Amino acid sequence: MSAPTDGTTDGTTDAGGEDGGKTLGNAAYGHKPFKRSKSHFTDRITADGRDHGWPVEPGRYRLVVSRACPWASRALVSRRLLGLEDALSLAVTDPIQDERSWRFTLDPGDRDPVLGIRFLGEAYAAREPDYSGGISVPAVVDVPTGKLVTNDYQQITLDLATEWTALHRPGAPDLYPEPLRDEIDAVMDGIYRDVNNGVYKCGFASGQEEYDDAFRALFHRLDLVSQRLADRRYLVGDTITEADIRLFTTLVRFDAVYHGHFKCNRFKITEDRVLWGYARDLFQTPGFGDTVDFDHIKRHYYQVHEGINPTRIVPGGPDLSGWLTPHHREELGGRPFGDGTPPGPPPAAESVPPPDTAHRVAGRSAGGPGS
Structure with missing residues (x-):
């Protein structure tokens, strides 16, 4: 997600990913039309290093995310499903930023223990000293040089699925199967435009007509998605694909933040039988x-977006325990991992509280400005 410097996301206006800077101040969120631009650093990490010489190598790169950010969460899910934890290390930022953007205040000494930096912006500066744009996540950093490699949130997960195959775990699913790519791309395009982006267009609309247009497009697309999923378990084919990952990271945040905070309130996801089950x-x-991590999600949105929530009060609800209730979607068939297997449990250092615990944590920490 990105910051109001050049207008990046999560309460911003321009780029992809989530930009957490405060160059124009968090109070600027929601006071200018929403626009998402392309990522600035679009180098790719490929199996043969054909793109600017960034080859896939175990342990060479570090994935920097915020658990609050839906764009970064795509990379978190892909990394877990593909079993890349040992090959691609993980840095998690504080969900609350200061004027220097994403910071590593969750780590001892307020520094990332691998990169040795206090702010993600330091990796951006190492790559391009004169860069003045947003500091966004997800970001991949080259550990030996400390330089940012890419913040291309659209391409990172596709490359994890297709270029990092030599390092995938045994039984890893094919998240972007070649025979289905055209259909996956078409489905993702509508979801990206009207849902992933649509919630931000609603939340940061600066006028009624702008909001109304985004609201109609968002819920029209959700209606279409609900119809599509009524008789199929997954969006494309009978296994999980990249399309499901991209829809999930918005749906999981919908009732907790988008429904109220972003005024996306025609219905809650819990009120649509198909979408809630999916x-x-x-x-x-x-x-x-x-x-x-619902605690990170709620604190980030409600405390960073001062332009639309000037009190920075984090609401106590919604009740999150329903996420663990039976869904009965297995009755539609489908095989989540195809011919593969589920990933093992996450590393202890990367585990997050279950949703019932997260609900209580969010309530306790609602008044705190940090992590």
Whole structure:
């Protein structure tokens, strides 16, 4: 997600990913039309290093995320499903930023223990000293040089699925199967435009007409998605694909933040039988719900977006325990991992509280400005 510097996301206006800077101040969120631009650093990490010489190598790169950010969460889910934890290390930022953007205040000494930096912006500066744009996550950093490699949130997960195959765990699913790519791309395009982006268009609309247009497009697309999923377990084919990951990371945040905070309130996900069952099915699938931190999500949105929530009060609800209730979607068939197997449990250092615990944690920490 990105910051109001050049208008990046999660309460911003321009780029992809989540930009956490405060160059124009968090009070600027919601006071200018929403626009998402392309990522600035689009180098790719490929199996043969053909793109600017960044080859896939175990242990060379560090994935920097915020658990609050839906764009970064795509990479978290993909990394877990593909079993890349040992090959691609993980840095998690504080969900609350200061004027220097994403910071590593969750780590001892307020520094990332691998990169040795206090702010993600230091990796951006190492790559391009004169860069003045947003500091966004997800980001991949080259550990030996400390330089940012890419913040291309659209391409990172596709490359994890297709270029990092030599390092995938045994039994890893094919998240972007070649025979289905055209259909996956088409489905993702509508979801990206109207849902992933649509909630931000609603939340940061600066006028009624702008909001109304985004609201209609968002719920029209959700209606279409609900119809599509009424008789099929997954969006494309009979296994989990990249399309499901991209829809899930918005749905899992919908009732907790988008419904109220972003005024996306025609209905809650819990009120649509199909979408609620689908979202719970994925949440309960290893690799999805075990990457979700509702405490980080709620504190980030409600405390960073001062332009639309000037009191920075974090609401106590909604009740999150329903995420673990039976969904019955297995009755539609489908095989989550195809011919593969589910990932094992996450590393202890990367585990997050289950949703009932997260609900209580969020309530306790609602008044705190940090982590």
